[in-house]
Amino acid sequence: MTAPRPRVALVATARPTFAVDVARERAAQARELLVALGAEVTGPSGLVMTPEDLDEAAGHSFDDVDLVVNVCASFSDASPALRLYSEVDVPILLWAFREPGPVGDRLWLNSLCGANLFGHALVVHAGRVPHLVHGDPGEPAVRDALARALAGELPAAPSLPDVVGERAGDPEAVERALGSLRGRTLGLVGDAPAGFTPSRYDAALLEELFGIGVDEISVEDMFQRVAAVDEGQREDERRAATAAQPSLAALDPAQVALSAGVTSAMRSWGEDSGLSGMAIRCWPEFPSSLGVCPCSSLSRLADAGTPTACERDVYGAVTMMLLEALGSGTTYLVDTVDLEADDNLVRLWHCGAAATSLAADPSDARQDVHCNRKIGVAGNFPLRTGPVVMARLTEDPVAGGLRLLLASGESVPEPNRFQGNTAAVRLDTSAEEFVQALVTGGFPHHTVLAWTDVRPALRTAADRLGVPVIEFATAESTRSAS
Numbered sequence: 001m002t003a004p005r006p007r008v009a010l011v012a013t014a015r016p017t018f019a020v021d022v023a024r025e026r027a028a029q030a031r032e033l034l035v036a037l038g039a040e041v042t043g044p045s046g047l048v049m050t051p052e053d054l055d056e057a058a059g060h061s062f063d064d065v066d067l068v069v070n071v072c073a074s075f076s077d078a079s080p081a082l083r084l085y086s087e088v089d090v091p092i093l094l095w096a097f098r099e100p101g102p103v104g105d106r107l108w109l110n111s112l113c114g115a116n117l118f119g120h121a122l123v124v125h126a127g128r129v130p131h132l133v134h135g136d137p138g139e140p141a142v143r144d145a146l147a148r149a150l151a152g153e154l155p156a157a158p159s160l161p162d163v164v165g166e167r168a169g170d171p172e173a174v175e176r177a178l179g180s181l182r183g184r185t186l187g188l189v190g191d192a193p194a195g196f197t198p199s200r201y202d203a204a205l206l207e208e209l210f211g212i213g214v215d216e217i218s219v220e221d222m223f224q225r226v227a228a229v230d231e232g233q234r235e236d237e238r239r240a241a242t243a244a245q246p247s248l249a250a251l252d253p254a255q256v257a258l259s260a261g262v263t264s265a266m267r268s269w270g271e272d273s274g275l276s277g278m279a280i281r282c283w284p285e286f287p288s289s290l291g292v293c294p295c296s297s298l299s300r301l302a303d304a305g306t307p308t309a310c311e312r313d314v315y316g317a318v319t320m321m322l323l324e325a326l327g328s329g330t331t332y333l334v335d336t337v338d339l340e341a342d343d344n345l346v347r348l349w350h351c352g353a354a355a356t357s358l359a360a361d362p363s364d365a366r367q368d369v370h371c372n373r374k375i376g377v378a379g380n381f382p383l384r385t386g387p388v389v390m391a392r393l394t395e396d397p398v399a400g401g402l403r404l405l406l407a408s409g410e411s412v413p414e415p416n417r418f419q420g421n422t423a424a425v426r427l428d429t430s431a432e433e434f435v436q437a438l439v440t441g442g443f444p445h446h447t448v449l450a451w452t453d454v455r456p457a458l459r460t461a462a463d464r465l466g467v468p469v470i471e472f473a474t475a476e477s478t479r480s481a482s
Contacts, residue, residue: 004450006150007065008034010043011084013076017372019101021046023073023244026097026109030071030138037147047073054080062088068148069119070130071095076111077195078121088127090218091154093131094118094439099338099418105369106419107349113335116438116445121197122132123442124397131155132283132439134339142342156431157440163471169461177325178461182211185274188379190219190281191479192312198394198444199279199316205401209465214320215273216442225265226258226290237264239271241300247366248296248377255292260292261298270306277307279317282353283373293370295353295378300446302330302355309333311446315402319393319448326457328450330355332383337418337447337448341432345422346409347417348390348449353380355423358451360384360413371419382416390425390481391458392447404462405469406455407434423449429472439470 006373012027014020024047028453029237036042042065057080068090070081085092096115102106115132122128126327131154135142145155168174192199206212237246238260242248248256279300286294298308307320313333320331332354338347341344351372356365360382368380409427416422427434437443455471462469 005038005040006067008039008041008067008069009060009062009065010034010041010069010446011080012047012071012073013080014049014074015048015076016049018074018110020047020074020237022100022108026137028365030095031252032070033137034069034146034150035145037150038165039150048080049076054083058083062090065090069095070093072097072111072118073109075114076198077193078117079195081118081121082126082462084266085122085128091131092122092128093133093149093154096132096134098136101477103415104419107337110335110337111365112339112435113337113445115297116336116443117196117198120340120442120444123440124280125197126393127397129157129440131157132436134435138186139410155436158437160437160470161440161472163473165365165459165471165473167463168457168458171460172455174326174460174464175300176211177239177457178464181321183211184211185215186277186314186317186321186417187270187273187275187278188214188312189222189278190312193281193283195312198316198446199312199314201342206314208319209467210318210409212321214314215275217269222265222269223290225249225269226261229264233264234261241296245365247294247368251367251369251376258290258292259296262292263296263300265298266301267421269355270301272479275306277309278322279309279312280313281312281416282310285374287370287375292376293351293373293378293453294352295370296367298353298374299355299379302353303357307331308353310350313446315393316444316446316448319391322393322461323391323448323450323454325457326454328389328452328454330357332358332421333446334423334449336435336438336447339431343424343426344431345424346435347422347432348447349418349420349422352380352420354379354383358384358421368419379421380419381421382414383411383421383449385411386451387415387453388425389450389453389455390447391450392444393467394444397442399468401467403468403470404458405447406454406458406469406473408453408473427472429474434472
């Protein structure tokens with residue numbers, strides 16, 4: 001008697017700002033491979049990119065299948081994950097592809113980051129634990145993993161580590177640092193982007209744990225502030241920015257001037273409101289309505305000592321404020337976008353808002369157009385090398401409140417892999433297990449990268465706050481080098 005074919009619902013998600021042709025080709029190859037492995041494949045035939053696509057995908061049945069495979073053909077926000085899978089009572093496998101573009105080009109797909117965002121949404125907001133396969137359809141390891149999944153043996157989610165690292169030798173200094181945060185204000189521009197679940201936050205929890213308040217204004221209010229910047233102030237900022245970043249002279253003068261207006265407006269808002277950090281809804285309105293990307297403005301503010309987070313990531317910004325209060329120096333909010341398991345390497349990246357002081361060569365911290373929007377102004381340079389720490393405050397889906405993610409490694413020299421700001425980090429623990437845990441453990445797609453090892457103080461701060469620490473490290477690497 002012939003065994004029944006495994007039934008698979010395949011959904012391929014993507015976003016139009018990425019390399020759609022490549023995403024479509026990879027999604028077709030993924031479907032072909034599942035069929036070749038013996039699966040009966042249903043689900044929408046095209047990429048799910050628009051609200052209309054999502055409505056059509058929701059019309060497919062997920063109740064009479066053995067497995068749902070969400071192909072992250074390119075980056076996508078987590079709206080499809082929550083709309084399609086919150087109530088589905090079958091296993092969910094997220095499939096992330098490798099990055100195909102040449103060195104120095106933009107991220108063509110950003111597929112792994114999309115899977116990370118889906119994982120956070122499913123774990124934290126739907127109570128579902130997904131599984132992850134990472135790699136391209138032609139890889140033997142991917143074929144083997146899918147064959148096992150079709151037979152009911154899904155990729156195992158790694159257990160979250162229980163490493164206990166050393167605590168600060170001067171706990172009173174940690175208390176003073178935590179005390180310095182009380183009464184501070186974080187400035188927010190706009191709402192959380194649609195489908196960006198890590199950008200949601202609990203204002204009462206921030207006040208309770210850290211004593212940090214928030215000052216929220218709308219994107220439209222910020223645009224009015226930009227329009228109100230007088231010509232002399234705008235020109236002074238343009239001249240200062242170009243002196244600090246000479247590559248601005250090669251860009252569209254109108255966009256450079258508009259970027260100077262954004263910087264001036266944000267700086268004035270910060271001074272007038274007594275802000276200690278900012279979290280900005282940087283798209284779609286800035287590029288689509290104002291006609292400029294705010295990345296270089298956030299970089300300018302970060303160089304002047306104000307932590308800045310894009311995508312209105314509040315907990316990301318608070319993580320930056322905490323790290324810097326503990327002595328980390330300037331930090332940067334990054335996505336985990338690439339994995340080379342054989343070299344134990346992850347690549348951390350964002351569009352180009354890094355402080356120029358964090359450049360591998362600060363004298364050559366090039367400014368450019370934005371990698372996807374193709375308008376100014378965003379940084380385009382590799383990040384500093386040397387020992388690094390990754391940290392992130394995020395929701396605790398089990399106990400409630402917050403938990404703290406920690407990892408460490410070495411940022412190694414290489415050309416800027418992706419347009420924007422990239423660091424190639426060789427982790428102190430298994431990079432493959434780290435990436436698997438990011439997705440299946442419900443951690444955000446954003447972490448904060450620091451170049452000063454403040455982990456002992458950070459662990460002590462977490463103890464004082466009652467925040468559990470989830471640290472990806474070997475026992476030897478938990479000891480600070482400082």
